[in-house]
Amino acid sequence: MTDRSGKFNIMKLVKIVSFGLLVVVLVCFVAATLRTLTFDVNSGLQLAHWEKTRNIASDINQHQRKELLANFREAIQIPTVSTSKTQLNITALGEFNSLLRKVFPTVFSSHLVQHEVVANYSHLFWVPGSDLALVPYMLLAHIDVVPADENDGWEAPPFSAKEMDGFIYGRGTIDNKQSVMGILQALEYLLIRGYSPQRGFFIGLGHDEEVGGLQGAMNIVKVLKKKGVQLAFVLDEGLAVLDGVISGLQGPAALIGISEKGQATVKLSVFKAPGHSSMPPRESSIGILAGAVKRLEDNPMPILFGEGPERRTFEHLAHRFGLPIKFLMSNMWLFSPLIGRVMERSPDTNAFLRTTTAVTMFNSGVKVNVLPSLAEAYVNLRIHPAQTVQEVLEFIQSTVGDERVKMELVNGFDPLPVSSYDETSFGFQTIKKTLLDQFPQVSVAPGLCIGNTDSRHYTDLAKDIYRFAPTWIKPGDTQRFHGINERISKKNYEELVVFYFNLIQNCDIKELPSPHAATAAVTSSLGLLVSAASFSNASSNSWTPEPNETVYFVNGYSQSRSRPSKPYILRKLMDDWMNFWRLAGVDTMMVNLKSYSVSVIIILVIVIIHWKSIMTNRYLRTCLFLSVKYIETCTT
Numbered sequence: 081m082t083d084r085s086g087k088f089n090i091m092k093l094v095k096i097v098s099f100g101l102l103v104v105v106l107v108c109f110v111a112a113t114l115r116t117l118t119f120d121v122n123s124g125l126q127l128a129h130w131e132k133t134r135n136i137a138s139d140i141n142q143h144q145r146k147e148l149l150a151n152f153r154e155a156i157q158i159p160t161v162s163t164s165k166t167q168l169n170i171t172a173l174g175e176f177n178s179l180l181r182k183v184f185p186t187v188f189s190s191h192l193v194q195h196e197v198v199a200n201y202s203h204l205f206w207v208p209g210s211d212l213a214l215v216p217y218m219l220l221a222h223i224d225v226v227p228a229d230e231n232d233g234w235e236a237p238p239f240s241a242k243e244m245d246g247f248i249y250g251r252g253t254i255d256n257k258q259s260v261m262g263i264l265q266a267l268e269y270l271l272i273r274g275y276s277p278q279r280g281f282f283i284g285l286g287h288d289e290e291v292g293g294l295q296g297a298m299n300i301v302k303v304l305k306k307k308g309v310q311l312a313f314v315l316d317e318g319l320a321v322l323d324g325v326i327s328g329l330q331g332p333a334a335l336i337g338i339s340e341k342g343q344a345t346v347k348l349s350v351f352k353a354p355g356h357s358s359m360p361p362r363e364s365s366i367g368i369l370a371g372a373v374k375r376l377e378d379n380p381m382p383i384l385f386g387e388g389p390e391r392r393t394f395e396h397l398a399h400r401f402g403l404p405i406k407f408l409m410s411n412m413w414l415f416s417p418l419i420g421r422v423m424e425r426s427p428d429t430n431a432f433l434r435t436t437t438a439v440t441m442f443n444s445g446v447k448v449n450v451l452p453s454l455a456e457a458y459v460n461l462r463i464h465p466a467q468t469v470q471e472v473l474e475f476i477q478s479t480v481g482d483e484r485v486k487m488e489l490v491n492g493f494d495p496l497p498v499s500s501y502d503e504t505s506f507g508f509q510t511i512k513k514t515l516l517d518q519f520p521q522v523s524v525a526p527g528l529c530i531g532n533t534d535s536r537h538y539t540d541l542a543k544d545i546y547r548f549a550p551t552w553i554k555p556g557d558t559q560r561f562h563g564i565n566e567r568i569s570k571k572n573y574e575e576l577v578v579f580y581f582n583l584i585q586n587c588d589i590k591e592l593p594s595p596h597a598a599t600a601a602v603t604s605s606l607g608l609l610v611s612a613a614s615f616s617n618a619s620s621n622s623w624t625p626e627p628n629e630t631v632y633f634v635n636g637y638s639q640s641r642s643r644p645s646k647p648y649i650l651r652k653l654m655d656d657w658m659n660f661w662r663l664a665g666v667d668t669m670m671v672n673l674k675s676y677s678v679s680v681i682i683i684l685v686i687v688i689i690h691w692k693s694i695m696t697n698r699y700l701r702t703c704l705f706l707s708v709k710y711i712e713t714c715t716t
């Protein structure tokens with residue numbers, strides 16, 4: 081009897097547990113589907129009413145096209161290589177200084193620009209604005225490059241700037257002479273065309289970024305601190321436009337770095353008494369150290385995907401993935417471990433998930449028949465924003481787990497603060513607007529910069545630091561950073577010049593439009609429809625607005641106001657009507673609804689079929705109640 085009732089109880093328990101699990105899975109599925117359906121973090125200022133700042137059109141004629149390319153190629157041909165803190169090619173840096181003066185004569189002679197050489201080879205430019213109330217911003221780039229050896233497999237010599245199939249090959253083409261030359265070329269053209277800024281700005285060009293920026297960037301910061309400068313934002317190198325790099329993503333993505341990983345360099349060393357190689361001990365200093373290094377490689381740091389700003393990247397891009405990835409990306413709360421497992425398979429995506437461990441130097445031994453006394457290895461770690469230098473050191477110590485291996489922190493810094501990227505963020509939104517005007521097909525998202533930049537020295541001067549240049553990175557290009565066959569397309573270099581040209585003008589905006597102004601814009605333009613006093617040409621994608629006119633920014637397309645003309649009234653009516661719904665977020669919901677209607681219908685059918693049993697079962701009733709509550713929260 082007892083036996084039977086015991087069996088019965090176990091069966092009942094198994095039933096309840098499995099039923100409970102089923103309910104949990106069902107609730108998660110319903111919640112995830114609903115979130116996918118409603119999830120879109122991209123509303124921002126897309127419909128906002130932007131103050132007009134771009135009065136000078138950025139068109140480039142045939143002569144300028146040749147000129148800017150020739151300037152860029154000359155810059156690539158100068159081998160401004162930084163090998164270590166004490167090994168900089170100062171001859172090349174001096175030559176680069178002369179090149180800048182030669183190719184940008186207006187920048188160096190304009191009364192609007194003040195210039196200062198810092199630490200012998202770095203450059204600081206200051207272009208004061210006419211409106212002193214506007215807080216200045218700063219553009220950064222670096223002149224130096226990492227070493228390059230032609231014999232490593234370069235298709236063209238690394239300092240030849242050879243042109244092949246529409247690309248310029250050479251060290252520094254994407255890291256980072258494209259920005260150095262792009263920024264100054266843009267300023268040169270702006271000044272030639274009579275531009276004078278309303279908002280002042282600085283340009284800082286470091287000469288030793290590749291070895292830490294301790295001379296260039298740090299001294300520029302000192303100069304600025306002395307002057308009491310505070311910056312609205314800083315824009316430095318870092319992330320890029322990724323085209324076809326993130327698998328499953330529809331269209332290119334511009335990732336603007338809002339933070340960068342921390343870094344630590346750790347020296348591991350093993351000391352043993354030297355001796356004759358004919359009488360070796362069971363374990364040598366090299367063997368012990370090799371074991372420690374192997375353990376570090378076999379035990380990577382934990383996946384922290386979703387715990388840093390990389391989470392925001394995928395949330396912003398979720399709507400641009402097809403099913404089923406969209407479902408996963410919209411529900412990081414549920415799927416981040418799964419996404420992490422997939423992403424860790426490739427080194428460039430793995431870098432976003434965790435603190436990476438790279439053994440970069442290993443030294444030991446002096447002679448073939450002498451047992452080495454000392455074996456040393458250097459480990460370079462790039463620290464995920466959810467960890468600190470201290471935590472990383474503790475992890476290494478416990479993974480090595482051998483007291484004979486001494487550990488020493490050579491240098492290190494924690495991950496950098498996260499800059500703002502919401503709709504009130506001046507720097508982020510101005511960069512975004514400039515980008516979307518130029519590349520309407522691109523999705524813009526905040527990102528984590530996995531390498532380090534000079535901008536990390538600027539944290540006392542600016543709360544908001546962004547790491548981005550519109551360099552287009554296609555599959556296979558990530559290996560070109562510090563690797564072989566570094567290159568940029570001629571078209572892309574021109575685009576960079578245009579980007580900085582437009583960005584500098586866009587920064588003249590006094591303040592960001594309020595997102596609520598969008599409502600006003602829609603309402604007022606609806607009003608305008610009645611009077612037919614004003615309207616925009618929605619189909620026009622290229623524009624040269626009149627001075628002082630108002631520019632609208634709708635989903636990346638700029639629209640200029642012009643005199644009313646009857647054939648467009650209907651289109652304007654339709655636009656305003658669509659904008660109204662877009663503003664309410666209804667259009668994205670409708671699009672999502674279409675793609676998810678099948679799963680929603682299936683769920684509804686299941687609920688209707690099982691309505692009676694659901695209502696008579698306490699657990700199912702609670703489950704349904706919770707789902708309805710969840711929908712309520714989502715929709716409100």
Ligand SMILES: CCCCCCCCCCCCCCCCCC(=O)N[C@@H](Cc1ccccc1)C(=O)O
Nearest residue numbers: 289290291292318325326428429531532533558561
């Ligand atoms: C979400 C999926 C993304 C897929 C891959 C995206 C890759 C995007 C390109 C990444 C390139 C990162 C380059 C950033 C610039 C780094 C510049 C640099 O090399 N800096 C040095 C600075 C340094 C710092 C401290 C000591 C010595 C040197 C660096 O080593 O980080």
